[in-house]
Structures are given as C-alpha cells and as structure tokens.
Amino acid sequence: MCLGVVGQIVQVDGMVALVDFWGVKKRIRLDLVDEPVQPGDYVLNHVGFAIKRIPDEEVAATLAFYEELIQAEDLMAQDVRTDLQAAG
Amino acid sequence: MQQSIGGQSKSFSQQFRDPHKARALLRTLERLCDEIGREVAVMHVCGSHEQAIARFGLRSVLPPRLHVIMGPGCPVCVTDEPEVDEAVVLARLGHTITTYGDMVRVPGSVVSLAEAQAQGADVRVIYSATEAVALAARTDREVVFFATGFETTAVATAAVVLADPPRNFSVLSAHKYIPPAMEIVAEMPGTKVEGFLAAGHAAAITGWKIFEPFVRRHRLPVVVGGFEPLDILAALAKLLELIRDGEARVVNAFPRCCTPAGNRPAQALLWRAFEAVGGRWRGIAHIPNSNLRLRDEFAWVDARKRFDLQGGLRQLWSSAAPSALVQQCLCGNIMAGIAGPRDCPLFGKECTPAHPVGACMVSSEGTCKIWSEYGQSIEGFFEQEAVR
Known part of the structure; x- marks a missing residue:
C-alpha cells in the first residue's frame, strides 16, 4: 500500500x-x-x-550520487593496489 | 516502447537496477564494514524498503556484519486493535467500509473486517481514497473510508476531505506520523541501531530537513533513500560512511524525489485537514503526536464524530475472549527492532500468512509476511544474539 x-x-x-x-x-x-x-x-x-x-536533472543527480560512492571505491582499490605493489 | 529520459538510452527503471553498479556499491559496503571493524545495525522504517530488500535478495549479498533491521514502518501492522474494532463496529451498524487491501485481514480485539464481512458486513478493498468517494457518490448508503497509512498516504486522504466529498462519505482515520515513532525507537532500551534509513516517498512530502531535530537529539545519522536496488545500496553506503566517521547528520540519497523542504502544497493540505495527537502504535507504545486525527472543523466527515461508536465497542469488547496465541505474539518487539521473526515461538508454526496471529504476518509490508514469502535467509543478528 x-x-x-x-x-x-x-x-x-x-x-x-x-x-x-x-x-x-x-x-x-x-x-x-x-x-x-x-x-x-x-x-x-x-x-x-x-x-x-x-525533473530530468534530479535523475542525473541521483545517478551522479551512485557514481560518487562507486568512484570512492575505485580510488580505494587503486590505493590498495599501490600499497600492495610497494610492499611487494 | 519506453521513452528515454535525460538523453539516456536505458529505461528509467533500468538505470536504477544496473547490476554492475550494484556490485560496485556492494564492494563499497564491504570496505566500509571493514573500516568500521565491528557489527553494525541500522534501521529502516518503511515497508517498501523491506519489500525491495527482500524482493531483490539484497540481504543475502550484504556484508554479514551489516544488519538492516526493519522498524515500525508497516502502517497496517501499527494500526492498533481498537482502531480495527471501530471499523468493525461501523461495519456491523450496516455502513459500507472501504479500506486498503491488507487492513481487511488484520485481527482486531475480537474479529477482523474479513470476519465481519463473512458475517454479512459490507467491506470493500480500494486502491485509492478517490474510489471510496466515487462509491459514496453512487449510493445512498453511508460509505466510511477506514484510512490507514503514514503521512504519504494521509495527504491523499486530506485531499479528498478538502475536495468537498458527498455527505454520506466519512473518514475513520488511523493515519500515523512517522517522525515521533523514530524518537521512541531511538530511545528504546536494548536498541543497537546506529543509524536510520528514512523512506524516500514520505520525505518527498515532508522534506528531508524534518529529520534534523531528531539527528541533533539522538546523535544518530539519517539517510533518505529511494526504493530501487541501487537507491537502497547507495543509501546504506552513505549511512555506513557517516557511522564510520561518527558524523550525525541527514543526507539525502534520493535527490530525484526529495528536497530539503519537501512538497509544501501537500504539507499544507495535510495539516489543514489533520492534527497530530498522541496514540498507541500496535505492540509498540503510546507515542506522543503520532496519530493523525481530523480537525474539529471537519467533524461532518469524521466517522468518530458522525456515529456513536461507544455502545458498539462496549458490546464488542464484552464478548472478547483474550487469545492465548495473541499474548505470545512478538510483533511489537519485531517492529521495534529488538527481536526478529525467528525469535517468535509462533513464526511459521501457529502464525503463517494463511493463518496470521499478528499484524506483521498479515500485511505485504509486514516483516513476518515478507520473511515467510521470500524465504529470507535469517542467519544474522538475532540468531547470533541468541547464541551469545
């Protein structure tokens, strides 16, 4: 309902x-x-x-919000990779 | 067939169900849980959130240390027995009762509306309050709309009340207002909830700023979320970020529908028709300012003022035999987030969707009904708590 x-x-x-x-x-x-x-x-x-x-622009804002959270993840993954390489 | 929106080639709903983005958001959630480094429980207060979580199987893919608890977000479940009793009395007086689907089977103190119907009462399920008004326009009988639901639904009732309905139409309001209930849950001893996921469509009406006083009082973060899988995952990720950083504030993770101030014309209609008074939420507590009742100037459309219910209620209650099963029902604790369905001795045994004992097993938004239907994997918080 x-x-x-x-x-x-x-x-x-x-x-x-x-x-x-x-x-x-x-x-x-x-x-x-x-x-x-x-x-x-x-x-x-x-x-x-x-x-x-x-409004269309608010749909775009939601999609951008997802990207921001996902982007943070990609950056973190990059950090981890760099650290691992440095350690390795 | 579907037109694109905003120049995107995907359909509107596909954009919010993209599996690649969902996987990326799940990785974000896992990382945040690792950073927090302990069990963390958050609560949502919306049946639609629970349905989406169950339907898309999200709980099975969430990090095991993240516990998403369903709070008192099912309006059917929190409608109190005496409110159902009032509808039953009106039905037995010979009036036509119209209500939203799930209300019909919710047990009252003595009988449900479905049982009253089986005994000859005229009870009809409607999708919208406008159908009840249309029915009143076609008949000379008294048509009572047994109105349940939170502020999102109450605005629709307000709209029909304010649109000069026929004189044989009246409203029995069991509408409830969510913000005061969040206060009660946050103050409950034994609550482990560290943040709230607020319902996007309710906030579309009230605006997300309405949660700011709550956040200040309880130092708990609130994130407003939508109902597509990505909306929910993104809102949970934001909530975990806030918990990790010890940041108590409101974040709007549903920008396509929610604004800080919300839908002001709808709020104006809501508060012109209704006032907030204290009242019971089934199984939970008496909650101040949480029940929406029609203002005195709308007495002519208020079923409680139009009809004498007291005699019928006394008669009904004098015939009530307390049910041993009902006394074992844990719906109240389940809606307060301090127990899960599996903690209830009746769940899946005496209490099933075909033979519900408590309201949580009746409503399609009730935790017990949803867990029964979707076979929710319930390895989690409550079992672990029980083992400890």
Whole structure:
C-alpha cells in the first residue's frame, strides 16, 4: 500500500492525468503534485495521487550520487593496489 | 516502447537496477564494514524498503556484519486493535467500509473486517481514497473510508476531505506520523541501531530537513533513500560512511524525489485537514503526536464524530475472549527492532500468512509476511544474539 511508483504522464485533463506505468495506464489525481505537469513528465505516485514531478536533472543527480560512492571505491582499490605493489 | 529520459538510452527503471553498479556499491559496503571493524545495525522504517530488500535478495549479498533491521514502518501492522474494532463496529451498524487491501485481514480485539464481512458486513478493498468517494457518490448508503497509512498516504486522504466529498462519505482515520515513532525507537532500551534509513516517498512530502531535530537529539545519522536496488545500496553506503566517521547528520540519497523542504502544497493540505495527537502504535507504545486525527472543523466527515461508536465497542469488547496465541505474539518487539521473526515461538508454526496471529504476518509490508514469502535467509543478528 505504501509503495511510491514512478510513471510517465500521457495526458492531462484538469486535476486528473492518464499515467503510463510501464505499459499499464491509470488515472491519477494531481491535487498533491508539487508543480505543474505535462505529458512526457515523470511523476512519483502514491495511492492514486501524483506526489512529485521528477525533473530530468534530479535523475542525473541521483545517478551522479551512485557514481560518487562507486568512484570512492575505485580510488580505494587503486590505493590498495599501490600499497600492495610497494610492499611487494 | 519506453521513452528515454535525460538523453539516456536505458529505461528509467533500468538505470536504477544496473547490476554492475550494484556490485560496485556492494564492494563499497564491504570496505566500509571493514573500516568500521565491528557489527553494525541500522534501521529502516518503511515497508517498501523491506519489500525491495527482500524482493531483490539484497540481504543475502550484504556484508554479514551489516544488519538492516526493519522498524515500525508497516502502517497496517501499527494500526492498533481498537482502531480495527471501530471499523468493525461501523461495519456491523450496516455502513459500507472501504479500506486498503491488507487492513481487511488484520485481527482486531475480537474479529477482523474479513470476519465481519463473512458475517454479512459490507467491506470493500480500494486502491485509492478517490474510489471510496466515487462509491459514496453512487449510493445512498453511508460509505466510511477506514484510512490507514503514514503521512504519504494521509495527504491523499486530506485531499479528498478538502475536495468537498458527498455527505454520506466519512473518514475513520488511523493515519500515523512517522517522525515521533523514530524518537521512541531511538530511545528504546536494548536498541543497537546506529543509524536510520528514512523512506524516500514520505520525505518527498515532508522534506528531508524534518529529520534534523531528531539527528541533533539522538546523535544518530539519517539517510533518505529511494526504493530501487541501487537507491537502497547507495543509501546504506552513505549511512555506513557517516557511522564510520561518527558524523550525525541527514543526507539525502534520493535527490530525484526529495528536497530539503519537501512538497509544501501537500504539507499544507495535510495539516489543514489533520492534527497530530498522541496514540498507541500496535505492540509498540503510546507515542506522543503520532496519530493523525481530523480537525474539529471537519467533524461532518469524521466517522468518530458522525456515529456513536461507544455502545458498539462496549458490546464488542464484552464478548472478547483474550487469545492465548495473541499474548505470545512478538510483533511489537519485531517492529521495534529488538527481536526478529525467528525469535517468535509462533513464526511459521501457529502464525503463517494463511493463518496470521499478528499484524506483521498479515500485511505485504509486514516483516513476518515478507520473511515467510521470500524465504529470507535469517542467519544474522538475532540468531547470533541468541547464541551469545
């Protein structure tokens, strides 16, 4: 029940939008969404209401966040390799 | 078929399920656990997190010294017996009860809504509060929406209450508010939790700054995480970094959905319709400011004020026989993170998804139900604790 589901807006009709959830289309209320939406936008949905428009740049920010954590790992691995070589 | 987003060729969900990135994040987690050099327990407070962790099999690949405990994050599970009883009484008065799926089977003090339905009551499962309103518009009967869930769900209820619903529609609110419950869990004696993974969609509404007072009071880090596998792994990695560095602050690991201030229009609707009052969370405690009740000005849509429940409740409770099984149920300790399902003498024996004793075995977000369904490998914290 508490799932936040991402879908893409197909059509907007007043306070209701038709949203595509990877093939399944559902009507979703727009009363709670944080900013105006239009067809093509991605929205986070919960119990039949859109609760957040997801801007492209914020998707990019999330992916960059993963990279930052992974990058730190690569650097560490490099450190370890260098240390091992020095020791060896 | 799926359009690309942000110029990326992968679909929206594939970007957050990339196995190469997942493996790299797992290595990050292993390194962080090595650096911390001891067992470390963190708690999430969201059924959706538990479902994702179980569904993608994350617990089996996490470093063995990292224990991810599910806290009181299942709204169905924390709905208290007397709240179910109120819904049962309304159903027995002949009103139509609408509610979210899992609530129907949750045991009350005497019967569940499913049992009331078997005895002739009109109980209907809905996906959205808007369906309850639509049903009220089609009938002359009283339609009561038994509204459960945390702030993310409560905003949807607020929206229908504020949109001038039909006069035969009313709300029985069992909505709960998560931040005060985190305080209680952090203060529980015996808790080993060193950090919290907060629910991304709840924080999308409330904003992540809401956790700052908690962090200051308890000196425990909080990371807001999303629900895709990479979201969860990344959030756990950030949480371990903070624990390693002894840094108590809030980090938003779900930037595509959460902002510092959250969804202000939705917050305005929430607090216009509801006020926070103290109340019980099933099996856990009485928690101040944790139950959302409709404000007095919405008495006309508040089932507790519209209907006389007291007589029905007295009658119901006078017929209640205390169940020996229920008294052995460990749901409360499980939701507080101080016990695991295997610690419960009933788990998998008297208490199964087909015949649940406690609410944790009913809800698809309940720890016991999820562990039963996904055959969660439970070698971990609690068994080790039991051995010591």
